[in-house]
Amino acid sequence: MTDLPLLLPHAAAPPPAPLGRLADEVYSLIQQDIAYFRRVPGDRFTEGDIATQLGISRTPVRQALFRLRDEGLVELLFRSGWRVRPFNFARFEQLYELRRVLEITSVHRLCEGGRTPGHALLDALAHRWLAPPQERSTDANEVALWDEDFHCDIVEAAGNEEIARVHREVTERIRIIRRLDFTRLPRIDAAYQEHAQILSAILTKRGNQAAMLLRAHIESSQAEVHKITLHQVHMAQRAGRGGGA
Structure with missing residues (x-):
């Protein structure tokens, strides 16, 4: 998945982006991964996986995933994280x-x-x-x-x-x-x-x-x-x- 340059730590890092903007960026990244089949239907992952990969907290990741769930792209599994839904x-x-x-x-x-x-x-x-x-x-x-x-x-x-x-x-x-x-x-x-x-x-x-x-x-x-x-x-x-x- 493509990294977010905005989020990468460095010596002269700008102030943290607002939570809503972070969630929007995470949403766009995951959506693109699904669209281009970097995450294929049936793939499982956790909020922690994505948060660690991007170097951010789980809160904006969770917000992005629930938005994607509402659009029918991912689903929340009972005690098993998330899964990319098959195309309906x-x-x-x-x-x-x-x-x-x-x-x-x-x-x-x-x-x-x-x-x-x-x-x-x-x-x-x-x-x-x-x-x-x-x-x-x-x-x-x-x-x-x-x-x-x-x-x-x-x-x-x-x-x-x-x-x-x-x-x-x-x-x-x-x-x-x-x-x-x-x-x-x-x-x-x-x-x-x-x-x-x-x-x-x-x-x-x-x-x-x-x-x-x-x-x-x-x-x-x-x-x-x-x-x-x-x-x-x-x-x-x-x-x-x-x-x-």
């Missing part, structure tokens, strides 16, 4: 279904009315996703972040704060597996093409076409994530058992 594909399917409903509803709202303050977000998205090929990013991490912003900004632009709030919560819960969709260059190219088509339909008020394109885009991403996740879990578990390639 049924749960992710439900979250993806909710995401589709929220985003398609937002697309129709954007296409039915006139220009609103939220359309400034669409203009910014068009600048990024309608860029010519030579100006497109090929950085998977960057495009993954932009992809998340694309969908969140569309929902926010529609102007319903409660829909946007629920959508952000769903986004947080599926972030780990969504980013697996950008581990291959063809999916990055597809993201640019599909986002451009969706935006063009929204900007020209073609609501039904925009909704159809958005649904196909989400379902395509969902299928790729499911396939990649199964493969990576299998390979990570084989490596953990000493299996060959």
Whole structure:
């Protein structure tokens, strides 16, 4: 697991970080370890293991782990520490279904009315996703972040704060597996093409076409994530058992 430079002791160490910030950093580290299968489903560990590794107290570790437990990524075992939970594909399917409903509803709202303050977000998205090929990013991490912003900004632009709030919560819960969709260059190219088509339909008020394109885009991403996740879990578990390639 990646160390936290902020936490490493040295002669001119800065003042200790606030407890809440430490918990956030530990949360991010463990989440990334799970996302990239440095901790595979079924792995067991204790709060003390992580605290010792990072050189911090167990309190922020415990806070981070309970947050991850609430998101369904780890589970607390009776007198046995913690364990990375297996991927619950049924749960992710439900979250993806909710995401589709929220985003398609937002697309129709954007296409039915006139220009609103939220359309400034669409203009910014068009600048990024309608860029010519030579100006497109090929950085998977960057495009993954932009992809998340694309969908969140569309929902926010529609102007319903409660829909946007629920959508952000769903986004947080599926972030780990969504980013697996950008581990291959063809999916990055597809993201640019599909986002451009969706935006063009929204900007020209073609609501039904925009909704159809958005649904196909989400379902395509969902299928790729499911396939990649199964493969990576299998390979990570084989490596953990000493299996060959």
